[in-house]
Amino acid sequence: GENVEQHPSTLSxxxxxxxxxxxxxxxxxxxxxxxxxxxxxxxxxxxxxxxSNVGEKKDQRIAVTLNKTAKHFSLHIxxxxxxxxxxxxxxxxxxxxxxxxxxxxxxxxxxxx
Amino acid sequence: DAGVTQSPTHLIKTRxxxxxxxxxxxxxxxxxxxxxxxxxxxxQFIFQYYEKEERGRGNFPDRxxxxxxxxxxxxxxxxxLLLGDSALYLCASSLAxxxxxxxxxxxxxxxxx
Numbered sequence: 001g002e003n004v005e006q007h008p009s010t011l012s013x014x015x016x017x018x019x020x021x022x023x024x025x026x027x028x029x030x031x032x033x034x035x036x037x038x039x040x041x042x043x044x045x046x047x048x049x050x051x052s053n054v055g056e057k058k059d060q061r062i063a064v065t066l067n068k069t070a071k072h073f074s075l076h077i078x079x080x081x082x083x084x085x086x087x088x089x090x091x092x093x094x095x096x097x098x099x100x101x102x103x104x105x106x107x108x109x110x111x112x113x
Numbered sequence: 114d115a116g117v118t119q120s121p122t123h124l125i126k127t128r129x130x131x132x133x134x135x136x137x138x139x140x141x142x143x144x145x146x147x148x149x150x151x152x153x154x155x156x157q158f159i160f161q162y163y164e165k166e167e168r169g170r171g172n173f174p175d176r177x178x179x180x181x182x183x184x185x186x187x188x189x190x191x192x193x194l195l196l197g198d199s200a201l202y203l204c205a206s207s208l209a210x211x212x213x214x215x216x217x218x219x220x221x222x223x224x225x226x
Contacts, residue, residue: 001172006155034215043203043217044156089155099146099211100169103155 002027004092006104013080014112021107023090024072030092033066033073034101039086047088048075080111115140117206117218125224126194134189134221138206144168145187146215147179150201162187163210191223199225 003026013019025033034049050057050064050073057064061080066073077084087108091101118137126132138145144163148156158171162181176192185206191198201222205215 004155036217043219046214046216049214091155099144099207099215100158100161100171101148101156101215102158105155106153 002030002092002094002102004090004102004104006090006107008107009105010108010110012110012112015080015082017080019075019077019080019084019109019111021075021088021090021109022072023074023092023104024070025092025102026071027092027094028068028071029094032093032099033064034091034093035062035064035075036089036091036103037086038089038106044089077109080109082111082113085109085111117204117216119202119204119218119221121221122219123222123224125226128194128196128225130194131190131192132194132223134191134202134204134223135186136189136204136206136218137186138204139216142206142208142216143185144207144210145181145185146205146207147187147189148203148205148217149173150203150220152200156203159189161210168210194225196225199223 006023031052036044038044063076087106090104120135146161147159150156160179161169165181179189181187201220203220204218
């Protein structure tokens with residue numbers, strides 16, 4: 001089955017700096033890659049996603065890049081703010097008749113004021 | 114517009130007991146998926162249901178079962194509880210089984226003692 005590895009496990013940045021979180025996946029059949037933000041005690045919330053026919057997608061301060069050949073994808077957050085502090089999870093999913101997400105182990109992002 | 118609702122929010126059970134967790138999807142969403150999130154890890158896929166049929170099953174023992182009702186709500190049942198079943202159980206809904214943009218509920222925190 002699919003295996004997703006996520007790095008780093010913890011990341012501290014100064015407010016205003018950029019943060020980058022990287023994930024690799026094992027199954028070349030995976031074609032959908034969402035990123036979720038989970039604040040302490042709350043539900044995971046989708047922040048951005050990308051399909052395998054696209055190399056990059058941006059939404060304001062957040063961007064995701066995908067390298068299908070290398071089987072890795074990354075989350076980029078620019079101009080970080082304290083409210084960006086949370087655990088971020090990447091995930092991968094194959095096509096077919098169901099949407100089964102395989103999640104990475106998470107990155108605890110701390111934005112220092 | 115209500116999001117995905119789960120009940121109960123917290124639950125304490127004894128080893129060997131049975132538990133039933135409930136989920137109501139967003140209005141109009143016909144697909145419901147269940148995930149288990151152990152503390153400090155990413156969510157792990159358990160089941161996906163669409164139109165009352167199982168569309169996917171993760172690597173969980175037969176003690177775990179689920180069903181979906183005509184109104185698209187769903188139940189997750191776990192028999193013969195083990196200490197290792199202690200986790201946050203998340204329900205997610207989407208319009209279709211292959212739909213992007215899963216929306217997660219806030220989860221049920223199950224503690225097995």
